[in-house]
Amino acid sequence: MRLFFLAMLFLCLPAKSQVLNHKTLFTKQDSLRGSNNDFRNWWNVLHYDISIEADFDQKFIKGKNILKFEVEKNVSKQILQIDLQEPMKITSALLNGKKLKNMVREGNVYFLTFNEKLQKNKSYQLEMKFEGNPRVAKNAPWDGGWIFKKDKNGNPWMSVACQGLGASVWFPNKDYLGDEPDKGARLTMIVPKNMMGIAMGNLKKVVHSENSDSYTWEVVNPINNYNIIPYIGKYAEIKDSYQGEKGNLPLSYWVLDYNVEAATHQFQQTKPMLKHFEHWFGPYPFYEDGFKLVESPHLGMEHQSAIAYGNHFENGYLGRDLSGSGWGLKWDFILIHESGHEWFGNNITNKDVADMWIHESFTAYSETLHTQELFGVEAGNDYVIGTRVNILNDIPMIGHYGVNQEGSGDIYYKGANMIHTFRQLLEDDELFRQILREMNSTFYHKTVTTKEIEDFMSVKSKIDLTEFFHQYLRTTQIPILEYSITGNELMYRWTNVVDGFDMPLKIAKTNKWIYPTQQWKTEKLDSETGKNFKIDRNFYIQTKNIH
Numbered sequence: 001m002r003l004f005f006l007a008m009l010f011l012c013l014p015a016k017s018q019v020l021n022h023k024t025l026f027t028k029q030d031s032l033r034g035s036n037n038d039f040r041n042w043w044n045v046l047h048y049d050i051s052i053e054a055d056f057d058q059k060f061i062k063g064k065n066i067l068k069f070e071v072e073k074n075v076s077k078q079i080l081q082i083d084l085q086e087p088m089k090i091t092s093a094l095l096n097g098k099k100l101k102n103m104v105r106e107g108n109v110y111f112l113t114f115n116e117k118l119q120k121n122k123s124y125q126l127e128m129k130f131e132g133n134p135r136v137a138k139n140a141p142w143d144g145g146w147i148f149k150k151d152k153n154g155n156p157w158m159s160v161a162c163q164g165l166g167a168s169v170w171f172p173n174k175d176y177l178g179d180e181p182d183k184g185a186r187l188t189m190i191v192p193k194n195m196m197g198i199a200m201g202n203l204k205k206v207v208h209s210e211n212s213d214s215y216t217w218e219v220v221n222p223i224n225n226y227n228i229i230p231y232i233g234k235y236a237e238i239k240d241s242y243q244g245e246k247g248n249l250p251l252s253y254w255v256l257d258y259n260v261e262a263a264t265h266q267f268q269q270t271k272p273m274l275k276h277f278e279h280w281f282g283p284y285p286f287y288e289d290g291f292k293l294v295e296s297p298h299l300g301m302e303h304q305s306a307i308a309y310g311n312h313f314e315n316g317y318l319g320r321d322l323s324g325s326g327w328g329l330k331w332d333f334i335l336i337h338e339s340g341h342e343w344f345g346n347n348i349t350n351k352d353v354a355d356m357w358i359h360e361s362f363t364a365y366s367e368t369l370h371t372q373e374l375f376g377v378e379a380g381n382d383y384v385i386g387t388r389v390n391i392l393n394d395i396p397m398i399g400h401y402g403v404n405q406e407g408s409g410d411i412y413y414k415g416a417n418m419i420h421t422f423r424q425l426l427e428d429d430e431l432f433r434q435i436l437r438e439m440n441s442t443f444y445h446k447t448v449t450t451k452e453i454e455d456f457m458s459v460k461s462k463i464d465l466t467e468f469f470h471q472y473l474r475t476t477q478i479p480i481l482e483y484s485i486t487g488n489e490l491m492y493r494w495t496n497v498v499d500g501f502d503m504p505l506k507i508a509k510t511n512k513w514i515y516p517t518q519q520w521k522t523e524k525l526d527s528e529t530g531k532n533f534k535i536d537r538n539f540y541i542q543t544k545n546i547h
Contacts, residue, residue: 026400062130063131071123078113085169134169158233159232180222185228197232226303229301265313282441385537385538391410391417439457467502478496496542
């Protein structure tokens with residue numbers, strides 16, 4: 001039964017790569033991939049300029065990446081690490097137009113040595129040509145890579161899903177979440193005459209030739225490498241706009257040409273969603289780059305300003321309600337969840353994959369806030385509480401640092417219920433909203449650590465959340481309130497908690513709070529409260545009546 005449950009959970013988790021692939025032993029390659037090591041920490045990426053041409057029949061790609069970077073500190077050995085996963089290969093590399101002195105490959109990493117010493121605070125241009133048969137996705141987006149499919153009319157349809165796996169699965173880059181290109185990225189796709197190439201940001205140039213066309217798209221804001229994604233197919237565009245907190249936001253929906261009518265209807269959900277998210281999280285973080293939904297040959301992914309959408313233009317998660325409450329069938333899961341990532345994941349980005357809860361927990365909670373805005377507070381409560389059935393408590397939500405290893409799949413709905421519990425502690429929804437908005441302004445276009453988020457929430461809430469986060473993020477233990485009632489006397493304490501855990505709780509249908517610790521406490525209750533004693537359901541805990 002557990003294997004069956006895991007399989008069903010795998011299908012029901014939001015679109016994200018490799019959520020259940022948890023290693024216990026790590027290699028040098030894992031460390032090279034996941035850490036800000038001595039080959040990475042002395043230089044900063046400024047911009048990527050990528051061009052790509054894909055051969056659908058041969059499943060072969062070739063291209064060029066012009067990487068602009070700046071030297072941030074002097075180091076004794078200037079060896080620069082470029083990531084590119086086998087079997088892809090770099091065929092040539094030039095620094096400011098000159099061929100490199102030395103380029104050595106070790107697995108999925110190239111080490112570059114230069115002809116001259118690079119100067120601190122100076123920028124350089126590294127041009128790399130690459131080619132090969134990239135890893136083909138087995139079950140995108142969970143087991144990702146390049147996707148070579150055909151639409152229902154038999155036309156080639158290509159894209160990439162590489163979150164977790166990494167953008168180095170197809171182009172050479174600094175594949176480290178802690179270093180986004182400060183000045184954005186450009187992607188040019190050379191495609192057959194009857195196809196179109198769609199990507200992130202704004203369309204900057206289209207060049208027509210006899211046998212092919214090229215489409216160049218560009219973002220001016222920092223972007224996660226795994227969000228730099230080509231979509232190649234027979235697309236049609238639906239245009240719209242949204243008047244938001246920072247003015248006019250261009251909206252465009254790129255869908256397969258035979259899905260225009262279905263998309264026009266389904267994507268009417270976009271503007272209410274943007275209004276709700278701007279209310280709770282602050283202005284959409286990428287006005288300069290616009291907002292796009294792009295139909296994809298897989299379920300979906302949070303590609304910045306060009307969100308991958310594959311939910312078949314229906315509500316729920318492929319027609320299912322992940323909460324079992326009924327509310328999850330009132331809106332399109334992929335549209336809402338992946339758009340929420342524009343604030344948490346794309347605007348605020350964790351430096352290390354181990355801290356992926358920052359992306360997923362807040363974004364999973366965006367589903368609750370959207371439900372609340374549509375149908376009221378209790379509907380939102382029903383939804384988030386309903387998602388608890390998806391929680392495994394198998395391993396902690398924080399993963400292993402420095403090895404590209406995230407924590408449990410519980411970063412979605414255990415994380416959302418943790419945030420919901422925090423919200424109850426505040427007893428002030430306006431303060432909760434201001435904390436979420438200030439978080440997005442304080443860490444605007446930045447990469448962060450768990451400690452930074454923990455400290456920020458503690459300071460803004462004026463609550464010491466040290467043990468709270470330790471309990472929910474770093475253990476698999478659900479706090480248990482043990483209690484007994486004799487007459488009108490309540491006796492209670494916390495068990496199954498970390499030392500020092502003393503989270504207060506509200507008694508259901510009252511304004512009364514209790515303040516349990518790990519030591520027994522007693523308290524007088526009025527007869528009605530004692531007779532019907534329950535803890536408010538919005539706290540993610542368990543209770544045990546020991547009589």
